[in-house]
Amino acid sequence: MKIYNIKRTQYLPIKLSEAWEFFSTPANLNKITPEHMGFEIRYASGGKKMYPGQLICYKVNILPGVPVDWVTEITHVQEPHYFVDEQRFGPYALWHHQHHFREVKDGVEMVDEVNYAIPYGIIGRMANRIFVGKEVKTIFDHRYKVLQDYFQNRIIKA
Template sequence: MKIYNLKRAQILPISLAEAWQFFSTPKNLQKITPPHMGFKIKYLSGNEKMYPGQLILYKINILPGIPVDWATEITHVVEPYYFVDEQRFGPYKLWHHQHHFREAEQGVEMTDEVNYAIPLGFIGRMANSLFVRRQVEAIFDHRHRVLENYFAKKFVTV
């Protein structure tokens, strides 16, 4: 099995507490997911507050017009510094997503690190080279832009 890695960091002009509040709320994921993916939460175990063992079931379009169910489990939570979500079933053979937060001079440095694998052996490796890697990168590029705009609005003075 070939494991791929994507790591992105971004400085947000907010406090650590504000970052944690936003990113540890599962419903906010829809705000930062590209609209064409048709992201919808179908099931959220427990309550709104994230906790280890929490299950979240989503419906997403992996390709235009091809919706799939994707279930993740929140496996680790160390408030307000990091949490980890892992796919339990869905489009990947492996999806392990770490979310890290640390105070920085200009606010909070948020780091996403994703380790993922594609099913189907050689065909999966080809798919990653041809389009999957670009799709994963595009999702995180979109998040970066949305977060930059979303949190910049909080600090606009009139």
């Protein structure tokens, strides 16, 4: 199985506590996911506050008009520094997404790192080369822009 990796670093002009509050709230995923994906949270166990073991169930279009169910589990949480979500059921053979937050001068450094694999052997590798890898990159390009726009006018208050 071939494992692919995408890593993005972004600086946001906000406090660490504000970054944590935003990113650890599953409902905010809809704000940063491209609209064409038809992303919809169907269920989140245990309420709104993220915790290790929390399950989040989504409906998402992997191709236009092709919705699939996707279930992720929050496997690790160290507030306010990082959390990890992993796919339990869904379109990938593997999905391991790390979210890291670090206070820096004038804001927060946020690092997203995803390791993923596509099922179906050589067919999955071809699919990644033709469109899946591009789509994953497009998702994180979109997130970057949306987050930049959303947080750009924030003023860090002591």
